[in-house]
Amino acid sequence: MRSCTLIFALILLASFAIAGCLFNKVSCKILSITIGDNGGFPSVFIELNTSDSIKVKLFKGKALIDEKEIYIGGERTLSLCLAGYHEIPEKGTYHVKIYDMNDNLVCDSKINIEDPKLVINNLDVDWWKEGKDYVLLETSLNVTNEGNVPIYVRTLRISIDGTRSKVAHVYNETINPSSTSTISACTCIKGILDGSHSILVDLFDLNGKKIATFSSFDSTHLDFSIKKTHLKWYFEEKEYSITLPVPKKLLSYCSSLKRAQTEDYSFYAIFPVDDNYISFLSEKLLSLHDTRDIEEKINFVASFVQSIPYHKEEEEYPRFPIETIADLEGDCEDKAILASSILAEIGLDVALIRLHEHMAVGIHLDGVDYQGKVYYEDETGKRYLFLETSNVGWKLGDACEEFKDQKNYTIYHVGSKPLLLQECEPPIRYKYLKSDFVVVEDRILNFGIDNANNVELVVDFLAQYDLSVKKYVSEKFGVRAGGGRLIRLKINSPKQSFLKVKIDLIHEGKVVQSSIFIFE
Incomplete structure (x- = not known):
């Protein structure tokens, strides 16, 4: 009888140990919960103290809203998303539930979300x-x-x-x-x-x-605090002049924005906050020279932008159109961005043409003879007439010898399209018990006019000489126009040693942006 009791006790102790209820039981206390914005995502910020690794989950009713894992004990602060990018969370009761790694509930807390006011x-x-x-x-x-x-x-x-x-x-x-x-x-x-x-x-x-x-x-009243710019120039041997207001808060906002890590400078031409100003500028400019001839209209717009003094920057720093208007100076990409925004506003099929250490504007016109004119083709074979905006005197389809037939160029369409950028946190490697993995958190934003479908992340682990030792491809996802997605990945580390992690943002099979992180 004694031996049977001993065996039962050992079995009972073993079952407790496996469940984590007797040995290595996790202790966790929620210290505070606050609600705020986290990079455009409405979020719950949770400050807690845990004795071991845990899973933190956010629920609304039975629906799982967001979740994260913590692999190191101690005081920690983490955030969970209440809703999508720039979306206002639904009213209701939410629950933060914390589990140990065996999915045993450790503690929970309730959050009441009110209607926005x-x-x-x-x-x-x-x-x-x-x-x-x-x-x-x-x-x-x-x-x-x-x-x-x-x-x-x-x-x-x-x-x-x-x-x-x-x-x-x-x-x-x-x-x-x-x-x-x-x-x-x-x-x-x-x-x-x-x-x-x-x-x-x-x-x-x-x-x-x-x-x-x-x-x-x-x-109505005169506001003498509004900055204004004045420009005189010549087109077809006739002098023109224009005086433009500079909205001070628009200028301050655009100047304060961090420059996007992308070579697709159409981002600055189609950025929506200045749409009404570009419309106002375009209408006022074209009212100075009334013509129905489309090429003449394009050349007139070009003459305005060309007359803005050229200023070469030490480092490439693309400007929004309002910044170029305010400063009345810019380099090749600044002036190309301004010209493309005006020409796109009047309904033309416009692109930015990136060449070696230069940028110009491209315009596609139907029913025009391209013979004898400089143009560049996009990947579909559509031809875009070259328009130089850096210096005065150039007409549509003209170019200096250097830019007449370059082989290394990229065309970025200006208009209705998705425009994706990623803001990736440095990946973190964890060695937890017998596991070895890397956690990636990437914020994908769509600044374009159209929704983006077939988006994915490719995470490449690189060894010496950038030799790939493992590649991970995420599931495909979409990003709505003006919206964003927060993507979290937990990837098993490769068996081979690696020095870098490269994260490629892929849209429709093409690399949109790459971020590289070095591991010591």
Whole structure:
């Protein structure tokens, strides 16, 4: 009888050890939970203290929203996404549940998410005198987020006297919980008579849902704080001149943005926050030279951009169009970006042509004789006439000898397309018990006008001389226009030693961007 009892006790002890309930039981305490923005994703920030490795999961009801694993004990802070990029989380009760690595529940906590509550405190507009009338150049709103989740404002619709209206993309669009900030948009509503006007503003999120509204009155007036630029140039032996306002908040916002790590500079030409300004600029410019001849119209636009003084930069630093207008100087890519944005705005099939240490504009025209003109073909065989914008005097289809027939070139279309960029955190290697793996976290953003499908990540482990010792390909995914995806990968380390990890962002089978990280 004693021997049977001993055997039963040993079996019972062994079962407890396997379940992790008696030996090496995980102890974890949640120290704090806060809600805020994390790189465009509404997130729960969890500060905790754990004795061992754990799994942290976020649920809404039975639906798993996000999860992470922690492989080292001690005090840690991590974030879990409540919703997608620039999406406002749904109202309801969420649960943070922490498990040990055997999926035993260790502790949990409840979070209540409220409906978003954005209050517009006041309105400020910048007026620009244009002839006898006024232009509502820029609109700014002081707003307070009285809810407990981040609010992301994508667009603003402003109406003047119930008759004139304009939709504009907002800059500084993130408002964290319990915070007050200023959001602005370049509106450029023309033809407003001098006097007092009623103004109605509606704010919308990424999905087009109205999230706040505000009405006010304002009177037109001269604003001497608005910076202006003035340019004179010649086209077909006739002198032209133009004076342009520089919206100060738009300029400040674009100047503050980190330059994108991409060679596709169409990013700067199609960036949506300055759409209304480019439309205003294009219309004002073309009003100076009325012609129905499309090539003459293109050459006139080119003459305007060519007359902006050329300034060579020590390091390549692509500028948004508003920056080039404000400084009235730029190098080849700055001037090509500005010209392409104007020409695309007037409905032309435009591209940027990247050559060796140079950039120009390409324009495809139907029904035009390409014989004797300089052009470059894209991958489908479509021909784009070369347009030099760096120096004065060049016409569509002309080029100096250096740029007439280069073999090494890339064409980047300017217009309706996805435009993907990745922001990858440095991968971390873990050696946990008998496991050896690398964790990759990559934020994929689509700044383009179209949705991106068939997107994937390729993670390449490189040894000496960049020899690939293992390659991992993620599942394919999509990224909506103006949206983003957060991709987390847990990849077993190769058996061979490696020195680098290269992460390629792939769209439709082509490498869009690469990031390389060195492992010591």
